[in-house]
Amino acid sequence: MNSPAADYYTAERYRALVEKTKNRMLRRYMRAEARFLAKAGGKGKVFIDLGAGYGRLEKLLSRNAKQVIAIDINEDELSELRNRAARLGNVLVIKGDVTKLSAALKEIPDDAIFLIAQNTLGTIKGGHMKVLRELKKVSKGQHGIILSLFRQPALEEQGIGMYTSLKTMVGKPDFSKTDFKKGVFVTKNGYKSKWWTDKEIKQIKAYFGGCVVSEVIDPAFWIVYLLPEN
């Protein structure tokens, strides 16, 4: 799905509205994601964070990893990401388009774990299929993939409340274009976000094959660590 969502985010807005949110579902999601990532990381691993934003997760990731490679396309967010990386020491920032991942990354360490956090896959500029194809192309050997996504069944009950709390960033919901059955959320400003059906989640798992290292299935979100087939 093509989405201009990247243009709605600024480091300041994202920090104020998402990281410091009072929305209960979003807080539960961020806590679960942080716990999941803390367990997944290990000394000596390299995280490659696709669509890293302003670096919300980089401190946590860098604590457990040998290195973090953080990629984003949005200049406003990159500027704060670079500030944070400078303080952390083991975070390399790349300005790049993750739909062209193989071009953005010169070398991929053998033990890298690719990460797509906080439903970034649902708002990728350029379309999520391109990112999944690139990931399949570049992930070899021991590479892991961590995907963290919102689930379609929760869009109507919990998603609308969450997006209402984010309306100064993304705009007000457009119910004439939002499709709860398909898990497509659209605002009057044209922001789009995909929430994933159970069928789509199964298809993503099947697309990579291999095995599931760990998984969290909440009514509102799904976080999985995959070791894809070679």
Ligand SMILES: C[S@@+](CC[C@H](N)C(=O)[O-])C[C@H]1O[C@@H](n2cnc3c(N)ncnc32)[C@H](O)[C@@H]1O
């Ligand atoms: C929902 S935000 C999440 C940010 C971060 N992953 C987090 O968990 O806080 C999505 C991010 O993906 C970035 N993004 C969207 N499309 C991209 C693309 N094609 N290439 C690189 N970054 C992209 C946006 O700029 C934005 O920072």
